Amino acid sequence: MSEYIIKNGHVFDPTQGIKGDKADIAIKDGKIIKDSEVSSKAKVIDAKGKTVMAGAIEIHAHIAGPKVNLGRIYRPEDKLFTYQSTTANTRMAGGFSIPTTFKTGYEYAKMGYTTAMEAAMPPLFSRHVHEEMRDTPIIDEGAYPVFGNNWFVMEYLKNKEIENTAAYCAWLLRATKGFAIKLVNPGGTEAWGWGLNCLSVDDPVPYFDITPAEIIKGLIEANEYLGLPHSIHIHPNNLGNPGNYTTTLDTLKLSAGYKAKNKFGREQVMHLTHTQFHSYGGDTWANFESKAKEIMDFVNKAKNVTIDTGNVTLDETTTMTADGPFEHHLTELNHLKWANVDVELETAAGIVPYIYSPSISVCGIQWAIGLELALMAKDPMRCFITTDHPNAGPFTRYPRVIKWLMSNKARQDQIKAFKNSDKVVSATNIAGMDRELSLYDIAQMTRAGPAKSLGIPSMFGGLKPGMDADVVVYDFNPDKPSAPDQIEAAFSRAAHVFKSGIEVVTNGEVVNNGHKRTLWVNAKTKENPQVMRDVQEKFIKYYSVTQANYEALGHHIVPNPYAIEVDATQ
Amino acid sequence: MFSVATINLNLISGRTIQQGVAIESGKEKPSYRTACGIIELDPSDLKKLGAWKNTNVRVTSDYGSVVVKAIETTQGPHPGLGFIPMGPWANAIVNPNTYSTGMPTFKGTPVKVEVAIKEPILLGIELVQKLCEVK
């Protein structure tokens, strides 16, 4: 494997506390090495006057699997006039809010993202998720199976059986090659099986006679019992409704008293995702307002919690979530086409196109809330930038979000451009916030932070010798004054991107498709005959596929797996 | 003694379990013709036609003409409706108009049915090759 030395760049690496000092980064055999150890054969990359960071990590996006593909399939108009033709190194690639798998890989890589997590894998459809990840080039990927409405989980937790819950979770992570425990509208999505919902953490789940709060606490305990790399990753109840910030606070408070137990350096026990959608005040769309401050006051104090933002990018996009009842609610509001898939014993999903229009004040307020969350974050290692792709906007808009976060001028220009800017200003705090995030903050929010939260800081998110050589060079000089749009341009098309030591992007174009891996968590637990009996029984009686076929996940579907081993037998 | 009556029907095509078995057991075989080279008629229409069960008939539409065996429907009554299982025999006469949707109008083709006792019913592959003028 080839050697590289990236010379004289302005390095931003939170894992070593390097804040833009000039340094050389050396790469050999896929890893970062001390620049003293690199041989004379190393190819020299001149990064003078450029920004050097580790590869960025996507902690929450919907990029592979049944609902993503249904989104692609049912929106031909999303492809219209967007297509890029085949090139020497790339397949043809198209789509805006739900790009094809090829385009997904290329676009992440071009922006300097080298690892991405699919945020909601329905276990019954894990083969599909993995087939799409296999066809998503360059970037390493993992997927979070959903547990928050799973019949096994609800039945075990009703009886407070944490060990059985943990054993089941470990079995399902193995069966689906999943990465973490995801909850989406806990209990509410099962209620949706009957057209109902759970809008607070105390609404009982129909028939199962358990509350969302009990599910959340139980899965925190199971997660820490296993000592998984990532904490539970939760999309709380009551998404997207005015006044829902109280439900969000109730959810966050459930983390109180829990301490992370794992060997991966993770400190949080709960990751709360696309927080923007959960930070709403008011009780109607008329008096809708930001409660970002109330949420961040809690998060800033709670060291055992991490969040991501879910920034609205003001585009026409496609919303998709395992929160089935929310999507039905949304289609009743905007009357656009509604797709729904309820998944036996496990979960559901809904899809509705949505236009975040700058001329609608609610959309402007949502835009402001997402930015406020990041700007109010006291610890950038616990608050990460996402667009909840494609829900608040496509991931291809990260450079624009970064521009808004790094430039008050860019924000003020956008506020002026809103049709009802006065309404947006009065319902939010954005206009008065002059904080401008630094490149170091950005490196924490998009690299080191997500890596630590996911429990993979030894591989990703930094430039320490021994770490995977995921390195990005942006054509951006932190020493020179720059117009906001230069930030967006630089982060849109990286000058150089290395993935596991292979140069995959040069001057914003894909030059190599790399050796994409599938990251998953292999948690070993004590033999648990009861759980295995329960699994067997549910497959015989209630599933529509056999257990043997459910567990079949052959090499042709996951050709290049990378297992993170966890031993929970003690 | 057969009448020379002809009747006009609305033709639909579709699957039958016999058709399913036949396509899997070999479309070159007579069993395919037995399963799909037929038209299922309502007893009242058979009577109008003056034909008995298992009579060869010629079915003609604006789009073509084909000989099949008239049998009494097992999924009736459906007077005025003729049913030919999906396959080459039906497709020799169905309405190919897609209304620019990509889908032909396989169901709902006006046809004329007349007794054709002396005309042979071709095998599936044979029929398509003949209509396409290959060999």
Next chain:
Amino acid sequence: METVTITMKNPPALYLEADNICPDKFAGKTALQIADLHVFEGNTTSTIGKYFDVSGNAGASAADTKIVVKGDVKKVKYIGMKMSAGEIGVEGSTDLYAGAWMTGGKLTVKGNVEAFAATGMKGGELVIEGNAGNYLGAAYRGDWRGMSGGKILVKGNAGSDVGMYMLGGEITINGNVDVHVMTHAEGGKVIIKGNAKSKLGGQLVDGTIIVYGTIDVMMPGYKPIGTVELEVDGAKSKFAHFIGDTGERKKKRKGQIVYGNLYKKV
């Protein structure tokens, strides 16, 4: 206004995709430069000049460019696609997507057009002196934003799915139409001087359909509420008035439920 005349000399073996035959693309170009513009036959890329004789230079802008298309262009697609201004006159018949996504200018076809003419039309004028195919002035697949402005006149007959997902503008058919008119429409008007078949205004939320001839089968979602006198093109006549689609969701305007209107001449 400058006139460019292109005349088919080598008709394609298959079909030709000629979205470059458009005032916006010709504007500011000489006959030679126009002859170099790309056209596509299947997976092969070629030039307008290989298939057409080109005479005359274009005007400086689309607005002062007129294109006259002569010869057999029955197998040429996309003429006038996305045109925003200027004029195109096709002297014969043409194929799919005539004037698709057009926003302005005037496209006149002496003969017939095939399906998908004026897909997603936003403005301008399309005149078809012969017959129109299916999906005239309809939305592209999956899009809920169909024809939103402009005028279409068909002197002959039109196919099925006229004005699907129509939001605005006006379509007049002097002849007959096939099934499905203004399905899913939320605005706009379709006038049918001849006969209609069935499935008119299905799932229509808002909009107006006027039929002078017969209707084979009415949609059950259209409720008769009496007769009215209407003035169309300056001529007054009596129409039976139906409102619907009563099965579809309804919009409210000033607290009042809005229905679509179907008028049939009595």
Next chain:
Amino acid sequence: MTKTMTDVVCPFCGTLCDDLEVVVSDDGKQLKEVYNACVIGTEKFLHSQTKDRITRPRLKQPDGSWKEVSYDEAVEYTAQMLANAKKPLMYGWSSTNCEAQSVGHEIAEMAGACVDNTAAVCHGPTVIALQDIGLPSCTLGEIKNRADRILFWGCNPAHAHPRHMSRYSIYPRGFFTGKGQKSRKMIVVDPRVTDTAKLADVHLQVEQGRDYELLNAFRVALNNEWLPDVVAGIPAAKIREAADLCKNGRFGIIFFGMGVTQTLSKNHNIDEAIALTKHLNEFTKFSIMPMRGHYNVTGSGEVLGWQFGFPYSVDLTRGFARYNPGDTSSIDLLARGEVDAMFTIASDPGAHFPISCVKHIAKIPSVCIDPHQTPTSGVSKLHVPVAFVGVEVGGNAYRMDNVPIDMRKVVDPPAGMLTDEEFLTKVRDRLKQLKGKA
């Protein structure tokens, strides 16, 4: 000695039953018996064993006779045909695995071809409809565990999906449906008194071609609006009763088939059926699901979907993907004479396309890749027999509810026979050379 293989997946219809048991000889060469499958699935497994099976490619001679050729010659013919065509159509894909489909798409991208699957003559209109207004649906296990209202609209599972009613929709005792059939009300809408209709609590014998009007009438009834006395041959009172029956359930499902997709109004029938489903969700929980035909037509749509963004009728000729049934769909491409080469795999357009389209196939260079002799192979210039997917080779497939199931190999193919994926890989590599890309 024999061995029994369990959890075998049936490669016939979209029901994709995965509980078959197959008895094979110890050397894994002969298939002896099949259990749990329907009569059609059983026939598919057993027919793969016939002695008269064609095991080598055949090239049509000027006199109409066949000449056996090697796979390499077949690869050369196929690659040359695709390399020389201006607009080849690559049709079928529904009876092979996703792995083969994926290689096929690489070929199509290189060749600048149109790619289409059997949805073209099956559930294409369903795709158009769900693109227009969406699709509230669920997995088949949800039906089994929850559904108390089952509508079969223009479909006849008793014939086309023989185990559907026993495995998923009518008879099984699910978690919330412990009484099985007694827990459910069954409504069938069909112009014939089908063997499915005979089992129904309510049969609406709709006037053929008027499903759109009847579906609309259901929605008018839900809105308590005025109705004409009779719609599509059904009295208004009976329509209102049926609508109430749907409303009063706790979880309902509409299954529909070619009775609506192939009838006048096509996509509009499905569109209004989906609108009705969405409408019923204002009163209770309701879903809708197409009864997909070929066992992996759904998989072809999925793979096309994630690789190109469109599930069928995809035109790659200009180096980027476009989609618009009516323009890029097989039937229209053939009827309009738009394509100059025909590549058929894992399907039989010769038997299932209108004859006017088949006549065009017979006129142009053509290759047919299929284990069987079919009307398509009968009019093609080259016939390439391959191993049976799901019998002689495994691979991924997608059930009618989009659930992916990894199929199993139960016996070896006859010596020297290639699989779809193997043959396509050779064609891809040869085409790369011809296009100067390797």
